Amino acid sequence: MSTAAIAHPKSFxxxxxxxxxxxxxxxxxxxxGIFMALVxxxxxxxxxxxxxxxxxxxxxxxxxxxxSYNAVVTMHGTIMIFxxxxxxLLAAFGNFLIPLMIGAADMxxxxxNMLSYWIFFLSTVVLLASFFVPGGAAAxxxxxxxxxxxSAAYSGGQWGVTLWxxxxxxxxxxxxxxGINFITTAINNRAPGMKLFDMPLxxxxxxGASIIFLFSVGPLIAGAVxxxxxxxxxxxxxxxxxGGDPILFQHLFWFFGHxxxxxxxxxxxxxxxxxxxxxxxxPFFGYRMMVYATIITxxxxxxxxxxxxxIAGIDPRLATxxxxxxxxxxxxxxxxxxAFIATLYKGSIELKxxxxxxxxxxxxxxxxxxxxxxxxxxATDIYLxxxxxxxxxxxxxxxxxxxxxxxxxxxxxxxxxxxxxLNEGLGKAHFWLTFIFMHVTFIPMFLLGFGGHHRxxxxxxxxxxxxxxxAERLQIIATAGAIGILLSQIPFVVNSVLxxxxxxxxxxxxxxxxxxxxxxxxxxxxxxFETVPQVYRGPYEYSVPDRVDDWFPQDAKV
Amino acid sequence: MSSTGTPVxxxxxxxxxxxxxxxxxxxxxxxxxxxxxxxxxxxxxxxxDWPPAGQPRLPIGVTGFNTLVLLASAWTMQQxxxxxxxxxxxxxxxxxxxxxxxxxxxxxxxxxxxNLVRYGLTTGSSLYGATFYTIVGAHGLHVLAAxxxxxxxxxxxxxxxxxxxxxxxxDPFRMYWFFVAGVWPVLYVLVYLS
Ligand code: HEM
Numbered sequence: 026m027s028t029a030a031i032a033h034p035k036s037f038x039x040x041x042x043x044x045x046x047x048x049x050x051x052x053x054x055x056x057x058g059i060f061m062a063l064v065x066x067x068x069x070x071x072x073x074x075x076x077x078x079x080x081x082x083x084x085x086x087x088x089x090x091x092x093s094y095n096a097v098v099t100m101h102g103t104i105m106i107f108x109x110x111x112x113x114l115l116a117a118f119g120n121f122l123i124p125l126m127i128g129a130a131d132m133x134x135x136x137x138n139m140l141s142y143w144i145f146f147l148s149t150v151v152l153l154a155s156f157f158v159p160g161g162a163a164a165x166x167x168x169x170x171x172x173x174x175x176s177a178a179y180s181g182g183q184w185g186v187t188l189w190x191x192x193x194x195x196x197x198x199x200x201x202x203x204g205i206n207f208i209t210t211a212i213n214n215r216a217p218g219m220k221l222f223d224m225p226l227x228x229x230x231x232x233g234a235s236i237i238f239l240f241s242v243g244p245l246i247a248g249a250v251x252x253x254x255x256x257x258x259x260x261x262x263x264x265x266x267x268g269g270d271p272i273l274f275q276h277l278f279w280f281f282g283h284x285x286x287x288x289x290x291x292x293x294x295x296x297x298x299x300x301x302x303x304x305x306x307x308p309f310f311g312y313r314m315m316v317y318a319t320i321i322t323x324x325x326x327x328x329x330x331x332x333x334x335x336i337a338g339i340d341p342r343l344a345t346x347x348x349x350x351x352x353x354x355x356x357x358x359x360x361x362x363x364a365f366i367a368t369l370y371k372g373s374i375e376l377k378x379x380x381x382x383x384x385x386x387x388x389x390x391x392x393x394x395x396x397x398x399x400x401x402x403x404a405t406d407i408y409l410x411x412x413x414x415x416x417x418x419x420x421x422x423x424x425x426x427x428x429x430x431x432x433x434x435x436x437x438x439x440x441x442x443x444x445x446x447l448n449e450g451l452g453k454a455h456f457w458l459t460f461i462f463m464h465v466t467f468i469p470m471f472l473l474g475f476g477g478h479h480r481x482x483x484x485x486x487x488x489x490x491x492x493x494x495x496a497e498r499l500q501i502i503a504t505a506g507a508i509g510i511l512l513s514q515i516p517f518v519v520n521s522v523l524x525x526x527x528x529x530x531x532x533x534x535x536x537x538x539x540x541x542x543x544x545x546x547x548x549x550x551x552x553x554f555e556t557v558p559q560v561y562r563g564p565y566e567y568s569v570p571d572r573v574d575d576w577f578p579q580d581a582k583v
Numbered sequence: 584m585s586s587t588g589t590p591v592x593x594x595x596x597x598x599x600x601x602x603x604x605x606x607x608x609x610x611x612x613x614x615x616x617x618x619x620x621x622x623x624x625x626x627x628x629x630x631x632d633w634p635p636a637g638q639p640r641l642p643i644g645v646t647g648f649n650t651l652v653l654l655a656s657a658w659t660m661q662q663x664x665x666x667x668x669x670x671x672x673x674x675x676x677x678x679x680x681x682x683x684x685x686x687x688x689x690x691x692x693x694x695x696x697x698n699l700v701r702y703g704l705t706t707g708s709s710l711y712g713a714t715f716y717t718i719v720g721a722h723g724l725h726v727l728a729a730x731x732x733x734x735x736x737x738x739x740x741x742x743x744x745x746x747x748x749x750x751x752x753x754d755p756f757r758m759y760w761f762f763v764a765g766v767w768p769v770l771y772v773l774v775y776l777s
Contacts, residue, residue, distance in 0.1 A: 133600040201611060209604045213596050239607060243614030244621070251622060254717060259707030262622065262717075268630055268710045277618055 045135035046551060050142050051121035057149060058113035061104050066511055068101040077504035079484045094483035095164035102167030107196055108149060110427045114292040118434055119207050119231040125542035125549060126225045128216025128558040133209040141202035148195035155188035163189035166481060168278055171263035171271050175255045190253050197242050204235035218560035225540045225564040226315055230295030233319045234288045237326060241284040248277030279330035287326045293426020294361060296434035297383045301365055302565045303538045304380035305372025306575050309565040311364045318357035325354040344403045351401040378452030382433035385460050386425040393421030414474025417467045424463060440531030444548045451520035458513035466506030469499040537576045540564050544580055605755035609762045616766055619721060623714045634711045639702035641775045642695050649691045650771050656684035657764040664757045668750050675740040682733040685726050692723050715774060722770055725763045732756060
């Protein structure tokens with residue numbers, strides 16, 4: 026692609042479907058991700074209804090047998106992590122923001138970018154198709170551990186798991202292309218004057234997430250290839266009967282899987298880092314410290330993986346080592362959290378919707394992080410492993426970046442993406458309802474977990490230890506909360522649709538922010554910048570003394 | 584892969600985008616092979632006998648020769664890039680020779696596979712066979728993909744040399760070729776010799 030080609034008028038197909046414009050690709054990723062969030066949310070509804078009212082017909086679904094329940098759990102987890110969190114946080118916002126924030130016309134490799142989306146789209150089709158093949162969708166859990174996933178006899182149909190593996194492999198190929206693009210663009214296409222330490226934190230976080238993804242995904246693909254071969258070519262890598270080793274897959278999976286949670290977390294934190302200074306009108310506290318913490322998190326994330334396997338029979342000496350690294354990684358994450366809090370300190374805080382969601386991210390994540398200490402310690406984990414305590418814990422850590430982080434980004438950058446303002450009242454209602462019902466849903470799960478309720482159980486009535494009025498009451502509260510979360514998204518949908526149709530036109534810089542995306546019209550034209558911007562300063566110079574405006578755009582000459 | 588042509592010079596481009604992009608891709612690929620290799624090492628360490636009784640031995644000699652073929656192709660690839668840099672015309676022929684050597688390598692591997700299957704080594708016959716076909720097969724597919732990329736490079740070569748100014752366009756192709764050729768001796772020593 027040359028700049029000349031960007032300026033030419035294009036056919037409908039080249040403009041909206043097979044577009045190489047990073048902003049269009051971002052919207053494609055975004056809409057696919059939101060659609061998949063709907064699917065994942067409805068699956069959560071099915072699970073919660075079954076757990077609260079075991080064996081009864083679920084309105085809109087019917088009764089559910091154990092095999093289908095397992096498939097629903099598996100697909101809920103898979104979709105939420107791989108088809109919601111990654112496409113929205115990484116692919117959509119990374120694509121939209123990286124070129125705009127660094128003052129570039131587009132990604133370094135626009136055609137590769139387009140290919141990335143369409144491969145992702147195909148992977149989505151393959152994944153959804155797996156619901157309809159004989160035997161149903163994969164039912165081995167989102168981690169797909171063998172021997173459960175290694176043979177049709179254990180996990181239902183022959184096709185479900187194979188299609189699942191295929192879809193995941195294709196999706197990773199798509200994100201691989203995206204990651205290469207993100208890193209190369211952030212390093213090579215920055216506007217003149219923008220040094221690495223002038224990049225907004227969102228770009229740093231996207232860069233960190235991409236690097237972590239790239240360096241962790243190879244071994245997982247190797248593990249997935251071996252799993253596919255176990256299923257179709259009788260290789261027996263993970264089958265003890267032929268000398269294979271099921272734990273091997275766990276290592277390959279979690280070598281990727283744990284860094285993956287930081288791949289999801291960092292872009293969510295990036296959105297928070299952009300929103301906080303703007304709505305406290307203060308410079309970001311400890312910008313460099315934040316960057317170093319990101320790098321340290323990235324490095325440490327590669328040496329914590331075996332904490333998912335304390336129970337799997339690994340050497341106890343190894344378990345101690347991994348306990349230590351796991352608890353170490355909470356240090357840079359705590360540094361980030363303190364930097365966020367210190368940014369707020371003595372700021373002129375404006376509680377606009379993006380700010381509410383950014384603060385919500387911090388509060389919920391703090392609770393999730395604290396409960397992680399119990400699980401990171403091998404001694405307590407032996408009791409809590411595989412209970413609803415774990416389910417509550419990882420929802421408390423995933424929902425902040427995936428839900429709250431996404432919504433902070435949505436309310437903050439919506440005017441830039443679509444050229445319209447969102448309604449504040451509906452936005453605030455959306456936040457408070459979601460925030461309250463989130464706790465209603467997941468606090469009971471902590472309690473259930475302490476009580477010994479296991480996860481991935483299709484019907485609590487099958488186990489004596491999980492029965493009793495207390496447990497039933499908690500299950501019903503959690504289910505009411507989950508339905509509450511789903512209904513709380515109505516203000517969000519109404520707000521977005523109404524604003525798209527007839528919201529107030531957004532000015533170029535509605536929040537009076539400094540970063541470069543706010544210097545171009547909303548929405549930005551093809552090619553983004555009319556002339557290449559010259560960058561003079563860092564991204565967070567708010568309330569500079571002796572200046573009339575309390576913001577100071579990165580490209581403003583003194 | 585084409586880079587966005589931005590009219591104004593960007594700040595401090597140290598490594599050109601296509602080289603950086605390819606380097607990142609190769610790093611991922613290297614970790615993919617590292618995953619396979621570590622699986623091989625673990626499975627082998629746990630095995631009672633390796634290779635198992637009754638399973639055929641791997642063809643060390645022929646594959647050794649084949650290793651030389653692949654290393655020779657790396658040399659011709661280097662010549663192609665050097666020729667391009669000097670602005671001399673035989674670039675296309677050198678690319679084709681490299682691709683032909685790569686194809687020869689894959690052909691010899693395929694021929695050996697047919698023999699091994701005939702002697703009873705299959706993916707399901709033992710972990711010995713399973714790891715062999717997976718690792719060597721994954722590498723073979725990479726060489727095949729690289730051969731196809733070189734054929735594409737040969738096709739665009741005339742147009743590129745007519746434009747004349749860009750003398751480094753072959754670099755990402757060369758990097759990838761060096762990777763598939765360079766990882767092979769490691770796999771050969773590990774799977775065949777050790
Ligand atoms: C509406 C909000 C949500 C509700 C009510 C919900 C509910 C649940 C429940 C009840 C389970 C456990 C089922 C079982 O073990 O039997 C579960 C599992 C899971 N959820 Fe959610 N969830 C929600 C949103 C999310 C989000 C946003 C994510 C991630 C980004 C997520 C990721 C997962 C994962 C990875 C699993 C584990 C799947 C497995 O065990 O293989 N969930 N969810």
